[in-house]
Amino acid sequence: MSDKLLVIGEARHGELRHVTFEAVAAAKRIDDGAEVVGVLCSHEDMNEQAQEFIYNGADRVITVKHDNLETYSSEGYSQALMTVINNESPDGIIMGHTASGKDLTPRLAAKLDTGLISDVTDIEINDDQAVFIRPIYSGKAFEKKTISDGLTFVTIRPNNLPALERDESRSGDITAQEVDVKDLNTVIKDVIQKTSEGVDLSEANVIVSGGRAVKSAEGFEPLYELADVLGGAVGASRGACDAEYCDYSLQIGQTGKVVTPDLYIAVGISGAIQHLAGMSNSKVIVAINKDPEANIFNVADYGIVGDIFEVVPKLTEELKQA
Ligand code: FAD
Helix, strand or coil, X not given: CXXXXXXXXXXECCEECHHHHHHHHHHHHHCCCCEEEXXXXXXXXXXXXXXXXXXXXXXXXXXXXXXXXXXXXXXXXXXXXXXXXXXXXXXXXXEECCHHHHHXXXXXXXXXXXXXXXXXXXXXXXXCEEEEEEEECCCCEEEEECCCCCCEEEEECCCCCCCCCCCCCCCCCEEEECCXXXXXXXXXXXXXXXXXXXXXXXXXXXXXXXXXXXXXXXXXXXXXXXXXXXXXXXXEXXXXXXXXXXXXXXXXCCCCECCCCCEEEEECCCCCHHXXXXXXXXXXXXXXXXXXXXXXXXXXXXXXXXXXXXXXXXXXXXHHHC
């Protein structure tokens, strides 16, 4: 692709999101010889985070600071990034396939009249050329894409490409880029986080997900306890969200979040195709369901046929002892 690859980093609560490091590793995989330049936008100093970017593989980092970048907005961030892109003229731009990545990269690609390969889950090298693999038809098939020419944006699905080993001996320049971010038409006053505290669902290594079988909002409590013991996050099927047992921000599936944790525990979820579209690429799937014929068992690595109200508390107790 490339002499220079730009990686757009993302921070949350002052810390770089892990997908940023996965994007750096993706850039190195695309072209080991390319210079990998990280970009961080914020209203605050980001020198500490920039250093962390370098420890995780970026060759240098550009920080962009402006009052209008306090909260994410497509308008503000695209203005800031256009300045960086025009100054740097990269050969490729990589970002996480996160809410911001999904919003920002098509906008920038359209402005620059260039291409976008989104939701990449793997990158192979074939005859020195990067081949991008992405799921299509709700994960039922995979598409392979290559770039023939010109600048292209790539978004990578969190939790699929391993990050590089963090190494404090890595060094690189951190430079500040002046930008003019004009007053925004839309001003975001506040961002209310609705997902469970601590672990972000789309980047969680362990997810305990509840279906309609949990029967009530209180029925989700044992799932939170299990998730806590495992250091994971809680997700849900649309059945559970539609029944108002939990917030839609927890929904996993075709019309919810797409997740790829190391461990996905489906609790009282039937395994409808729309749900599988969001979780079937999880590394290990455990299903708990009282119906041995439930479709979820067709994708599960381990299945427990039983009542969730008995199995989940027992599992939590056992894990607490372990
Ligand atoms: P159910 O299908 O009701 O399954 C409940 C399961 O729990 C059953 O298998 C039952 O055997 C088991 N069970 C019941 N009681 C117990 C118990 N005590 N112990 C153990 N097991 C028990 N769904 C999503 O999840 N995500 C999406 O993004 C999504 N997008 C959609 C988009 C479209 C356009 C459409 C049409 C549908 C979409 N759906 C989505 C809905 C999907 O088709 C299913 O209706 C939904 O996933 C069902 O949720 P569920 O498995 O929790 O509920």
